Amino acid sequence: MEKGMSRLCSSSTRVPKVERKIAEKNRRDRMKILYSNLLSLLPNHGSKQAMPLLDQIDEVVAYIKSLKMKLEKMKEKKESLMQRKRSHSCITSKIQANTKSPAPLVEVQDMGPNMDVILVSGLDDSSKFYSILHFLHQDGIEVVNANFSLHGNSTIQILHDKICVKIQKSAQVCSLGKYDPFTSIFD
Numbered sequence: 001m002e003k004g005m006s007r008l009c010s011s012s013t014r015v016p017k018v019e020r021k022i023a024e025k026n027r028r029d030r031m032k033i034l035y036s037n038l039l040s041l042l043p044n045h046g047s048k049q050a051m052p053l054l055d056q057i058d059e060v061v062a063y064i065k066s067l068k069m070k071l072e073k074m075k076e077k078k079e080s081l082m083q084r085k086r087s088h089s090c091i092t093s094k095i096q097a098n099t100k101s102p103a104p105l106v107e108v109q110d111m112g113p114n115m116d117v118i119l120v121s122g123l124d125d126s127s128k129f130y131s132i133l134h135f136l137h138q139d140g141i142e143v144v145n146a147n148f149s150l151h152g153n154s155t156i157q158i159l160h161d162k163i164c165v166k167i168q169k170s171a172q173v174c175s176l177g178k179y180d181p182f183t184s185i186f187d
Contacts, residue, residue, distance in 0.1 A: 038060050
């Protein structure tokens with residue numbers, strides 16, 4: 001019976017020994033994969049295969065540290081640029097608050113059947129130019145020529161208008177006191 005017991009003990013010690021060998025082999029394979037992944041972080045990792053493993057690991061660690069330093073420098077640069085942008089936006093908003101755009105200047109020159117409208121407004125007031133064009137067109141005034149030019153902080157817009165026949169007919173009615181196209185245009 002002792003022989004049978006000794007066989008059981010020896011077989012039971014063999015099983016854990018085989019399991020340990022398999023576990024160790026699996027661990028080594030995982031470590032090789034991890035080292036390979038670590039070396040792939042280097043920009044030119046193909047030439048590093050001839051170096052000893054410890055030197056390769058040291059080089060990867062040094063490379064990671066240099067990347068961390070670059071990242072910190074870039075974060076500082078980003079923060080300084082953001083700070084500069086914030087201060088610049090504060091300055092421009094203060095300037096815009098202090099420099100309110102003046103009310104547009106409209107000058108109408110009546111030249112018989114023709115009339116010139118001169119509009120002087122700020123740079124951001126181009127919509128007023130289009131609204132005056134639309135307004136004149138609604139009242140039957142034909143715009144023969146329209147142009148504008150930038151002058152300093154202002155835009156000078158000139159409209160050369162010709163009064164349509166429809167307006168001239170309504171101007172005749174206006175003498176009867178029923179309709180005055182010019183008061184409806186420029187009031």
